[in-house]
Amino acid sequence: MRHPSWVFFADGTVTMPAMHPVTHAQRRAALRVATAWLLGTFVRMPRATAATADTRAARGLVRLKISTKGDLLEFSTQQLSCHVGTRVRLQFTNASKYVNFDHNWMLLRPGSYDSVVAAAEKAGAAHDWIPAAHPGIIVATRLVHRGETVAVEFDAPPAGRYPYICSVPGHAASMWGVLTVTDR
Numbered sequence: 050m051r052h053p054s055w056v057f058f059a060d061g062t063v064t065m066p067a068m069h070p071v072t073h074a075q076r077r078a079a080l081r082v083a084t085a086w087l088l089g090t091f092v093r094m095p096r097a098t099a100a101t102a103d104t105r106a107a108r109g110l111v112r113l114k115i116s117t118k119g120d121l122l123e124f125s126t127q128q129l130s131c132h133v134g135t136r137v138r139l140q141f142t143n144a145s146k147y148v149n150f151d152h153n154w155m156l157l158r159p160g161s162y163d164s165v166v167a168a169a170e171k172a173g174a175a176h177d178w179i180p181a182a183h184p185g186i187i188v189a190t191r192l193v194h195r196g197e198t199v200a201v202e203f204d205a206p207p208a209g210r211y212p213y214i215c216s217v218p219g220h221a222a223s224m225w226g227v228l229t230v231t232d233r
Protein backbone atom coordinates (compact mmCIF):
# COMPACT_ATOMS: atom_id res chain seq x y z
CA MET A 50 0.00 0.00 0.00
CA ARG A 51 1.38 3.42 -0.98
CA HIS A 52 0.42 6.61 0.75
CA PRO A 53 2.02 9.99 1.53
CA SER A 54 3.82 10.09 4.80
CA TRP A 55 6.13 12.06 7.02
CA VAL A 56 9.78 11.17 6.54
CA PHE A 57 12.26 11.46 9.38
CA PHE A 58 15.84 11.95 8.30
CA ALA A 59 18.88 10.95 10.30
CA ASP A 60 19.87 14.58 10.80
CA GLY A 61 16.64 15.25 12.61
CA THR A 62 14.83 17.09 9.83
CA VAL A 63 11.32 16.05 9.01
CA THR A 64 9.62 16.46 5.66
CA MET A 65 6.28 15.47 4.25
CA PRO A 66 6.84 14.66 0.60
CA ALA A 67 3.18 14.77 -0.34
CA MET A 68 4.12 14.70 -4.02
CA HIS A 69 6.18 11.58 -3.62
CA PRO A 70 4.50 8.93 -1.59
CA VAL A 71 6.61 6.37 0.23
CA THR A 72 5.80 2.78 0.95
CA HIS A 73 5.02 1.53 4.40
CA ALA A 74 8.35 -0.30 4.41
CA GLN A 75 10.23 2.88 3.49
CA ARG A 76 8.50 4.81 6.24
CA ARG A 77 9.38 2.12 8.77
CA ALA A 78 12.99 2.15 7.61
CA ALA A 79 13.12 5.94 7.98
CA LEU A 80 11.61 5.70 11.45
CA ARG A 81 14.21 3.11 12.42
CA VAL A 82 17.00 5.46 11.33
CA ALA A 83 15.40 8.37 13.20
CA THR A 84 14.95 6.24 16.31
CA ALA A 85 18.53 5.01 16.17
CA TRP A 86 19.72 8.58 15.78
CA LEU A 87 17.67 9.76 18.77
CA LEU A 88 18.73 6.83 20.94
CA GLY A 89 22.34 7.33 19.92
CA THR A 90 22.17 10.97 20.88
CA PHE A 91 20.50 10.56 24.23
CA VAL A 92 22.02 7.26 25.27
CA ARG A 93 25.60 8.11 24.36
CA MET A 94 25.61 11.57 25.85
CA PRO A 95 25.78 10.59 29.54
CA ARG A 96 28.31 7.85 28.83
CA ALA A 97 30.57 10.21 26.95
CA THR A 98 30.27 12.73 29.76
CA ALA A 99 31.10 10.12 32.37
CA ALA A 100 34.14 8.97 30.44
CA THR A 101 35.50 12.41 29.69
CA ALA A 102 37.90 13.91 32.13
CA ASP A 103 36.58 16.82 34.13
CA THR A 104 39.82 18.67 33.68
CA ARG A 105 40.82 20.97 36.48
CA ALA A 106 43.66 22.38 34.44
CA ALA A 107 44.58 25.02 36.99
CA ARG A 108 45.37 22.41 39.60
CA GLY A 109 46.37 19.66 37.18
CA LEU A 110 43.83 17.35 38.79
CA VAL A 111 41.65 15.22 36.56
CA ARG A 112 38.58 13.56 38.02
CA LEU A 113 37.42 10.32 36.46
CA LYS A 114 34.40 8.31 37.48
CA ILE A 115 33.62 4.71 36.69
CA SER A 116 31.26 2.12 38.13
CA THR A 117 30.09 -1.36 37.45
CA LYS A 118 27.33 -1.56 34.87
CA GLY A 119 24.74 -2.35 37.51
CA ASP A 120 24.90 -6.03 38.43
CA LEU A 121 26.80 -7.02 35.29
CA LEU A 122 30.42 -8.08 35.23
CA GLU A 123 31.22 -4.99 33.18
CA PHE A 124 32.43 -1.49 33.82
CA SER A 125 30.18 1.45 32.99
CA THR A 126 32.67 2.46 30.31
CA GLN A 127 35.52 0.78 28.47
CA GLN A 128 37.20 4.09 27.67
CA LEU A 129 38.76 6.65 29.97
CA SER A 130 41.22 9.34 29.05
CA CYS A 131 43.50 11.95 30.54
CA HIS A 132 46.54 14.00 29.60
CA VAL A 133 50.12 13.26 30.51
CA GLY A 134 51.45 15.10 33.50
CA THR A 135 48.14 15.29 35.31
CA ARG A 136 47.20 13.99 38.69
CA VAL A 137 44.21 11.69 38.33
CA ARG A 138 41.58 11.08 40.97
CA LEU A 139 39.51 8.08 39.94
CA GLN A 140 36.29 7.27 41.74
CA PHE A 141 35.00 3.72 41.46
CA THR A 142 31.51 2.62 42.49
CA ASN A 143 30.22 -0.92 42.82
CA ALA A 144 26.75 -0.21 41.45
CA SER A 145 25.40 -3.73 41.96
CA LYS A 146 21.92 -3.79 43.40
CA TYR A 147 21.09 -7.47 43.62
CA VAL A 148 24.27 -9.47 43.07
CA ASN A 149 26.64 -9.57 46.00
CA PHE A 150 29.94 -9.54 44.10
CA ASP A 151 32.91 -7.49 45.19
CA HIS A 152 34.96 -5.71 42.53
CA ASN A 153 38.11 -3.64 42.22
CA TRP A 154 39.57 -1.34 39.59
CA MET A 155 43.18 -1.88 38.61
CA LEU A 156 45.29 0.01 36.07
CA LEU A 157 47.92 -2.02 34.24
CA ARG A 158 51.00 -1.40 32.17
CA PRO A 159 50.58 -2.33 28.51
CA GLY A 160 51.17 -6.03 27.88
CA SER A 161 50.79 -7.16 31.49
CA TYR A 162 47.14 -8.27 31.41
CA ASP A 163 47.78 -12.05 31.36
CA SER A 164 50.52 -11.94 33.94
CA VAL A 165 48.52 -9.79 36.38
CA VAL A 166 45.32 -11.82 35.99
CA ALA A 167 47.25 -15.03 36.79
CA ALA A 168 49.03 -13.45 39.75
CA ALA A 169 45.77 -12.00 41.09
CA GLU A 170 44.21 -15.45 41.38
CA LYS A 171 47.13 -16.54 43.53
CA ALA A 172 47.00 -13.40 45.67
CA GLY A 173 43.64 -14.45 47.09
CA ALA A 174 40.63 -12.68 48.52
CA ALA A 175 42.48 -11.82 51.72
CA HIS A 176 44.63 -9.47 49.64
CA ASP A 177 41.67 -8.18 47.61
CA TRP A 178 42.99 -10.21 44.65
CA ILE A 179 45.86 -7.72 44.31
CA PRO A 180 49.30 -9.31 43.85
CA ALA A 181 51.92 -7.60 45.99
CA ALA A 182 54.53 -5.53 44.16
CA HIS A 183 53.65 -6.75 40.68
CA PRO A 184 55.52 -4.56 38.14
CA GLY A 185 52.51 -4.65 35.79
CA ILE A 186 50.21 -2.84 38.23
CA ILE A 187 50.20 0.95 38.24
CA VAL A 188 47.43 1.45 40.78
CA ALA A 189 44.49 -0.47 42.21
CA THR A 190 41.54 0.18 44.46
CA ARG A 191 40.72 -2.17 47.30
CA LEU A 192 37.80 -4.53 46.88
CA VAL A 193 34.59 -2.55 46.79
CA HIS A 194 31.40 -4.05 48.17
CA ARG A 195 27.97 -3.64 46.68
CA GLY A 196 26.87 0.00 46.90
CA GLU A 197 30.30 1.28 47.99
CA THR A 198 32.45 3.96 46.36
CA VAL A 199 36.20 4.41 46.71
CA ALA A 200 38.73 6.71 45.11
CA VAL A 201 42.39 6.39 44.21
CA GLU A 202 44.83 9.05 43.08
CA PHE A 203 47.77 8.53 40.80
CA ASP A 204 50.01 10.42 38.40
CA ALA A 205 49.08 9.86 34.78
CA PRO A 206 51.66 7.54 33.21
CA PRO A 207 53.42 8.46 29.94
CA ALA A 208 51.28 8.76 26.80
CA GLY A 209 49.87 5.41 25.76
CA ARG A 210 47.01 2.99 26.17
CA TYR A 211 46.71 1.31 29.55
CA PRO A 212 44.30 -1.55 30.23
CA TYR A 213 42.20 -1.52 33.36
CA ILE A 214 40.51 -4.54 34.85
CA CYS A 215 38.72 -5.94 37.84
CA SER A 216 41.13 -8.57 39.12
CA VAL A 217 38.59 -10.75 40.94
CA PRO A 218 39.00 -14.24 39.40
CA GLY A 219 36.82 -14.65 36.33
CA HIS A 220 35.89 -10.98 36.12
CA ALA A 221 38.67 -9.54 33.94
CA ALA A 222 37.39 -11.35 30.85
CA SER A 223 34.50 -8.89 30.72
CA MET A 224 35.44 -6.24 33.28
CA TRP A 225 38.07 -4.31 31.37
CA GLY A 226 38.67 -1.10 29.50
CA VAL A 227 41.44 1.17 28.30
CA LEU A 228 42.75 4.42 29.78
CA THR A 229 44.21 6.51 26.98
CA VAL A 230 46.84 8.97 28.12
CA THR A 231 47.40 11.69 25.55
CA ASP A 232 50.05 14.36 25.05
CA ARG A 233 48.81 17.86 25.62
Ligand SMILES: [Cu+2]
Pocket residue numbers: 151152153215216217220224
Ligand atom coordinates in the same frame (compact mmCIF):
# COMPACT_ATOMS: atom_id res chain seq x y z
CU1 LIG B 1 34.77 -7.62 39.40
